[in-house]
Amino acid sequence: MFRPPTTVRIARLGALLALAAAPAAHAQVPEFADVAGHAFGERITLHHQMLAYVQTLAERSDRVAVRMQGESWERRALPLVIVTAPENHARLDEIQATAQQLGDPRTLAPDALDAALEGQPVIVWYGGSIHGFELSGAEGVLKLLEHLTTRDDAATLDVLRHAVVLIDPMLNPDGRDAHARANHENLSRTPNPARDDWVNDFTGWQGLKFRTGHYYFDTNRDWFAHTQRETQARVPTLQAWRPQVVVDLHEMGPDAEFYFDPPGDPVGPFFPRFASRWFAEFGRAYGAAFDSAGFEYMTRERYNYFYPGYTTSYGSYQGAVGMLYEQGSTRGLALALSDGSVRTLADALEQQYVAAWTAARTAVARRTELQREYYAAHRAAVADGATGVRRYYLPFEGDPRLVRELASLLVRNGVDVGVVTETVTEGRLRDREGQSVGGRSFAPGTFVVEAAQPRNALIRSLLEPENPLPDSFLASARARVDRDENPRFYDITAWSLPLLFDVAAFGSTSASAPTVRPWSPDEADDGPAPPDRAAYAYLLDGRSAASVAALYHLREAGHRAGVLTRPTRIGGTTYAGGSVIVRVGQSDPTVHDAVADLAARYAIEVSALPSGYSDSGFPALGSGDFTFNVAPATIGIFAETPIFGYSFGWAWYTLDQQYAIPTTVLKTSSVGSIDLSRFTVLVVPSASSGALARVLGENGVARLQRWIHDGGTLVTLAGATEFARQHLGLSLRSWYETDAGEGAKPYDVPGAMVRGRLDPGYWLSAGYDDGEVPVLVDSERIYVAPEGPVESSRRVVGRYAATDRVLLAGHAWDESVERFPNAVFAFEERMGRGRVIAFAEDLNYRGYFRGANRLFLNAVILGPSAN
Numbered sequence: 001m002f003r004p005p006t007t008v009r010i011a012r013l014g015a016l017l018a019l020a021a022a023p024a025a026h027a028q029v030p031e032f033a034d035v036a037g038h039a040f041g042e043r044i045t046l047h048h049q050m051l052a053y054v055q056t057l058a059e060r061s062d063r064v065a066v067r068m069q070g071e072s073w074e075r076r077a078l079p080l081v082i083v084t085a086p087e088n089h090a091r092l093d094e095i096q097a098t099a100q101q102l103g104d105p106r107t108l109a110p111d112a113l114d115a116a117l118e119g120q121p122v123i124v125w126y127g128g129s130i131h132g133f134e135l136s137g138a139e140g141v142l143k144l145l146e147h148l149t150t151r152d153d154a155a156t157l158d159v160l161r162h163a164v165v166l167i168d169p170m171l172n173p174d175g176r177d178a179h180a181r182a183n184h185e186n187l188s189r190t191p192n193p194a195r196d197d198w199v200n201d202f203t204g205w206q207g208l209k210f211r212t213g214h215y216y217f218d219t220n221r222d223w224f225a226h227t228q229r230e231t232q233a234r235v236p237t238l239q240a241w242r243p244q245v246v247v248d249l250h251e252m253g254p255d256a257e258f259y260f261d262p263p264g265d266p267v268g269p270f271f272p273r274f275a276s277r278w279f280a281e282f283g284r285a286y287g288a289a290f291d292s293a294g295f296e297y298m299t300r301e302r303y304n305y306f307y308p309g310y311t312t313s314y315g316s317y318q319g320a321v322g323m324l325y326e327q328g329s330t331r332g333l334a335l336a337l338s339d340g341s342v343r344t345l346a347d348a349l350e351q352q353y354v355a356a357w358t359a360a361r362t363a364v365a366r367r368t369e370l371q372r373e374y375y376a377a378h379r380a381a382v383a384d385g386a387t388g389v390r391r392y393y394l395p396f397e398g399d400p401r402l403v404r405e406l407a408s409l410l411v412r413n414g415v416d417v418g419v420v421t422e423t424v425t426e427g428r429l430r431d432r433e434g435q436s437v438g439g440r441s442f443a444p445g446t447f448v449v450e451a452a453q454p455r456n457a458l459i460r461s462l463l464e465p466e467n468p469l470p471d472s473f474l475a476s477a478r479a480r481v482d483r484d485e486n487p488r489f490y491d492i493t494a495w496s497l498p499l500l501f502d503v504a505a506f507g508s509t510s511a512s513a514p515t516v517r518p519w520s521p522d523e524a525d526d527g528p529a530p531p532d533r534a535a536y537a538y539l540l541d542g543r544s545a546a547s548v549a550a551l552y553h554l555r556e557a558g559h560r561a562g563v564l565t566r567p568t569r570i571g572g573t574t575y576a577g578g579s580v581i582v583r584v585g586q587s588d589p590t591v592h593d594a595v596a597d598l599a600a601r602y603a604i605e606v607s608a609l610p611s612g613y614s615d616s617g618f619p620a621l622g623s624g625d626f627t628f629n630v631a632p633a634t635i636g637i638f639a640e641t642p643i644f645g646y647s648f649g650w651a652w653y654t655l656d657q658q659y660a661i662p663t664t665v666l667k668t669s670s671v672g673s674i675d676l677s678r679f680t681v682l683v684v685p686s687a688s689s690g691a692l693a694r695v696l697g698e699n700g701v702a703r704l705q706r707w708i709h710d711g712g713t714l715v716t717l718a719g720a721t722e723f724a725r726q727h728l729g730l731s732l733r734s735w736y737e738t739d740a741g742e743g744a745k746p747y748d749v750p751g752a753m754v755r756g757r758l759d760p761g762y763w764l765s766a767g768y769d770d771g772e773v774p775v776l777v778d779s780e781r782i783y784v785a786p787e788g789p790v791e792s793s794r795r796v797v798g799r800y801a802a803t804d805r806v807l808l809a810g811h812a813w814d815e816s817v818e819r820f821p822n823a824v825f826a827f828e829e830r831m832g833r834g835r836v837i838a839f840a841e842d843l844n845y846r847g848y849f850r851g852a853n854r855l856f857l858n859a860v861i862l863g864p865s866a867n
Contacts, residue, residue, distance in 0.1 A: 029061045032146045040143050041346025044135055044180040044332070047076050047173040050142065054081050054169065061149045062086040063160060069168075070233025073214035076173040078233050083148045083167060085160040088121055095164060096241060099123055102371060103242035103319050104454050105379040113375060122367035124360055125166040125243040125320070127234075127311055130220045130250070132175020133210035135345055136327050137249030140352025141167050147357065155361065162364045166241060168234065171311075172213055179210035183332045191333040193342045200331045208645035215657070216649025217847065220248075221307075221491070223314035224462060226412055227653070227847035238318055239414050244374050245363045246315025246322040249352050251329040255338045257296040258351050259326035260286045261312075264301045266473040268313070270460045271305055274377035275316035278370065282323060285362040286355055295351050302326075306469070307491035308461045317458040318414060319378060321370075325355050378454045385452025389430070389507035391514075392463045393420075394447035398503035400528070401544045401603045402850050406501050407447045408521035410462070415455045418516030420446040426514075432498040432505040433808055434465040440506075448516050462497050463505060465809050469493060474811070481747070481813070492751020492778060494810025495848075499753045499774045502851025527603045530596055534584050534608035537621060538595045542567075542578030542767050545854035546602035548861050549659035550595075551580045555632045557594055559587040562629040563862060566761045567769055569615040575607065578767025578854065581621055601660075628763065630865045635663045636679045642691035643668055643684075647717055650844035651685050654853065655860070668692070672700030676707040680864040686718035686842055693727050701727050709832030713863035715856075718779060721838040730836050731794060732827045735782035735819060745815070746780035752810030753777075754820055755801040758855075763866045764797045764828060764837065767854040774808055775800070775825055776849050780816075781840050783824040798826030798855075826855065837863055 033039045035056050036049040058066040065082040072078060088095060098120050101108040108116055128138035145167055148156060159165070170176055186199040195201065202210070213219055213228060222231045238246075252259065262279040283299055290297045303324055305313045315322030327348045329335065334344045363370060396403050407417050420442055427439035442448075451459060461467060477487035498505035531538060540547040542564060554561045559582060566577045582595055599606045612621030619626050635655065639648050655661040663683075666674070676682070682704075684692075693701060705728055708714055716724045724730040735741040756775040758765040765771070775798075785796050800806050800820040807817050825840040837859045843852035 029149050030056055031150055032142060040139055040349055041333070041344060044183055044345070045139060045142060046180050047170055047177050050138070050169050051077055051079065053142070054079055054145075057081070057145070057149055062089070063149055065089060065092070069237055070229065072174045073229050074174045076177070078168070078173070078230065080237055081145060081167040081169065083145065083160070083165040084121065084163065085157075088161070088164060092164070095121060095123075099242040102375045103378055105375060105382060106453075108375070110379075113372070117368060117371055120371065121162050121164045122245065122363045122370060123164045123166065123241055123243040124245040124247070124363050125168070125238065125241065125315070126247045126249065126356055127168045127171045128249050129176060130171035130248065130311055131211045131218075132172040132177075133179040133207065133331070134251035134329065135176070135332075136251055136330065136348035136352045137325070138170045138176065139345065139349035140249055140356055141169050143349060143353040144356045144360075145169070147353075159360050159364050162367055163360060165360060166237070166243060168237075171230065171234075172219060174213045175210050182206070182210070187333070193334040193336040195336060200335055203641055205641045205643070205645055212645065212649065215653040216645045217653065218646065220311055221309045221846060223309045223311060224413060224458070225309065225846065225848040226409060235412055238315070243315070243320050244370055245359060246312060246318075246320040247325065247356060247359050248311035248315070248323070249325045249356065250327070251348070252326040254329045254331070254335050254343065256326075256328045257298055258290070258328070258355070259298050259301075259303060259324070260355060261323050262300050263304050263324070266304055266306045266470050268306045268308060268461060268467055270457045270464075270467070271313070272316055272319070272377060272381075272457050274319070274373055275321050277373070278321040279323070281366065282321065282359060282362055285358050289354055289358040290351075293354055295354070304490050306467070306493075307495070308458065309495070317455070317461065319374060319454065323359065325352060327352055381454055381456035382452050385450060385456050388451075389460075389464070389509055390451050390511065391508050392449045392451070392459070393426070393442050393506040393508065394449070394498070395442055395504050395506075396445065398501070399544050399854070400541065400605065401546055402501045403447070403503050404527070404603065405850070406497055406503060407519065409497070410449060410459075411519070411521055413455065413458060415449060415459055416453050417519050418448045418450070419519045420444055420448055420514050421517055422515045424514035426506075426508045426510050428509045430507045432465055432496065433805075437506070442514070447519065448514060462495070463507070465496050465499065467493070469811055478813070487750075489750035489811070492776070492810065494751055494753040494776070494808070496753065496809050499809055500776070500849055500851060502773055528599065528605040531599055531606035532608040533592055535610045536612055537584055537609050538582040539575050539607045539609060540580035540582070540595075540599070541605040542576035542580070544602070544604050545767065545850075545857055546659065547578065547580045547604055548767075548854065548857040549661055550598040550602055550604060551630055552633065552661050552861050553598055554582060554591075554594060555630055557590070559591045559594060560629065562627050563763070563766055564621075564627055565763045565766045566619070566626045568621070568626070569618040570609060570611070570613070570621070572615065573607070576767070577761070577769045581627065626761070628865060628867060630862060631680075633680050633861050633864050634678060635661065635681045635683065635860060636666045637663050637683045638668045638671070638685060638687075639665045640667045640669065642687050642695055644686040644719065647685035647842050647844075650842060650847055651683055651717065653847055654844045654856065658847070658853070659857065661861075668695050672697050672703055676703060676712070677710070679712065681713045681715065681860050682707070683715045683860060684717065684720040684723070687720050687723060689719065689722040689726050692720065692723045704728065708834040708836060711833040713834060713859075714836045715859045715863065716836065716838045717844070718781070718839070718842040721781070721783075721840060724836050724838055728836060729831065730829055730838060731786040732824060732829070732838060733784050733786060735784050735823065738784060741782070747813045747816045748780045749777045749812045749816050750810070751776060751778045752812045753808040755803065755806050755808050756825055757799050757801050758826070759795065759797045762795070762797060763862055764826065764855070764858050766858055766862070773798070773851055773855065775841060775852070776845050777812070777841055778845065779841060782819045783827070783840050785824055793830040795828045796824050796826075797828055799824055835863065835866075
């Protein structure tokens with residue numbers, strides 16, 4: 001959910017950096033070393049040194065303005081450095097306005113294009129090192145900044161006159177500073193390039209911490225999802241400036257040379273042709289520059305533009321030429337390569353700088369052609385929306401909060417979203433799975449997204465159920481799999497937002513347009529109405545996963561509350577299963593304000609009921625058969641080695657940020673010695689089973705078993721479920737241990753969506769009245785139910801569907817698809833007075849697998865109170 005950075009801090013930092021508006025007329029512009037205290041490559045530049053440098057340039061160079069975009073999670077400022085000629089600074093608003101017109105041909109007629117381009121600079125955006133331990137990208141763009149502010153040669157002045165250069169020097173200041181501090185603490189007098197020297201040797205957990213941000217998210221996968229504060233701060237910059245060129249500076253493994261585009265296969269089916277055409281143009285320029293400098297390089301391999309959430313692919317879906325640089329890593333200041341040579345940080349950043357300077361020169365030299373084709377590409381995008389699927393409907397079916405979040409997310413991505421104002425009936429519809437469903441009506445208030453708009457390619461990529469991979473790529477990938485090689489799926493293969501959010505969506509090919517009005521997430525009256533004052537009880541809408549979070553806070557405040565496991569009907573109104581019941585008569589008078597505050601906070605629809613007496617044939621609210629009261633939960637999450645850092649971060653973020661549920665983060669190595677009895681729930685993110693057992697040790701495993709038998713609820717995610725099977729006695733079976741699976745080759749599923757069926761009416765399935773949830777599968781795990789008769793202590797809660805349409809979206813090899821039907825993905829087993837709730841996959845994947853939030857929250861919040 002979008003959360004703006006702290007307003008007060010942003011205002012203060014913005015005022016500090018806004019001094020660029022009045023630079024000293026004749027002040028000497030400093031070089032980088034004059035401010036940072038070290039030359040490029042001598043030390044790793046820390047965030048505060050970068051900030052001091054750009055602040056000084058803002059004060060002393062008439063070529064520079066600095067604007068604050070926001071803050072990182074750890075409250076480091078995220079400046080945008082705007083570099084251009086002084087005369088362009090005087091008309092930045094005009095330049096931005098023209099850029100907006102070029103990016104939206106609906107506002108600029110073709111016969112007005114020549115006038116618009118007259119004197120319009122090309123806009124080039126650079127982002128440095130989104131992965132914190134990939135050092136040379138940020139250093140390279142800082143060197144480019146020094147170049148643009150200290151040189152007066154003809155080429156530099158030409159770039160300044162004809163380009164607005166936007167530099168975001170450190171895309172991940174939190175991870176970078178964590179890495180830099182560790183590196184600087186361990187430095188010898190002379191940097192030691194040996195890979196096993198402690199300056200270059202860090203654990204997998206440390207490496208992931210350095211790579212990611214505060215919540216251990218890979219923000220280079222977050223660009224369309226906006227789960228992280230850093231992404232939320234930067235997306236408005238791209239929307240406001242509409243750059244024609246976007247450059248993302250990375251590093252890769254050390255034993256590789258510099259990479260630049262064109263990319264390898266596959267490219268997404270909706271990927272803009274404009275970007276692909278200009279990859280080759282810029283690629284030739286990079287090749288010439290690197291040839292001249294004697295630098296080694298590669299292109300057209302390793303990296304692809306299939307997934308739309310990378311910085312560069314996202315830039316392309318926003319209309320730019322989004323380009324990637326990958327430099328061989330130095331880890332720190334110097335690193336020995338496998339051939340015996342040594343690459344220094346100074347070497348690496350020089351190549352990044354040369355490529356970045358070449359991009360600026362090329363963009364300026366080809367600016368008119370580039371801008372004309374940019375405009376034409378947007379005209380083509382709008383025209384494409386008049387063919388095939390012409391619009392997408394997002395009715396309020398599923399979690400209403402998530403429907404609004406999805407619509408809001410599209411708007412933040414530059415997509416125009418409307419609201420139906422009159423009931424509309426459409427024929428020739430396809431559902432979120434791409435299946436023909438004929439016709440139906442959509443009520444006023446339904447969101448609608450017209451395809452005929454500039455972000456057409458992004459709309460189709462995010463809302464179409466399928467982004468098919470090319471057959472040629474799949475054939476080569478299968479050949480590699482059969483040779484036991486990496487198949488080179490660089491990322492997941494399914495990311496349809498309606499499936500990830502588990503909400504309804506319909507595509508229409510009808511030429512008739514509904515009556516709509518524009519919609520903005522800022523509309524004050526767009527959420528549920530405040531609840532009336534209840535005489536008997538409040539019911540919080542069970543369709544909303546956030547109702548479980550509200551339940552947690554109500555119980556923490558001492559109010560009596562529970563949950564309905566199945567739907568009921570009272571006074572002719574049906575209430576969803578999973579609805580939270582708050583009993584007014586058994587709570588103190590503050591309950592009314594508490595419910596109202598939580599309803600507003602989480603945008604939950606609340607019904608005020610005068611009675612719990614149900615309609616004939618439906619259970620009353622006091623029925624013990626479908627209602628149980630919930631006790632407060634005290635939650636711990638395992639962290640650090642050997643826990644998979646991403647999985648930990650996703651779980652921590654989901655509870656801490658998305659639903660504001662406090663947790664205690666526990667070092668896995670301490671589990672054998674700390675008092676576990678104060679926790680009612682422990683969450684174990686994904687981990688290697690053997691490694692987790694080794695770190696816990698015999699004592700830690702035994703203590704964990706005792707804690708469960710004494711009444712604790714253990715929730716295992718993805719790989720941690722194997723640990724529960726192998727070391728805690730969980731009776732769930734691996735398909736590979738069955739007669740059918742013995743000796744079978746595992747086939748990893750590269751992030752596909754699979755149809756899941758839930759046990760209806762069971763407490764863990766509460767909130768899923770239709771009994772179905774799409775599951776994001778990103779592993780080779782296939783589980784089956786225990787052998788023998790069904791026992792009350794063991795329950796299969798979720799299976800993959802037993803149909804020939806079990807695969808909803810994305811790629812899975814035929815062998816995996818054959819193994820999916822009826823495989824178990826959610827399982828509960830009682831052990832003593834406690835239980836283990838095991839999930840085959842990670843329900844919190846990247847913070848955008850929102851449709852499974854309810855299942856995860858049910859396990860964590862309701863688990864300790866379930867019968």
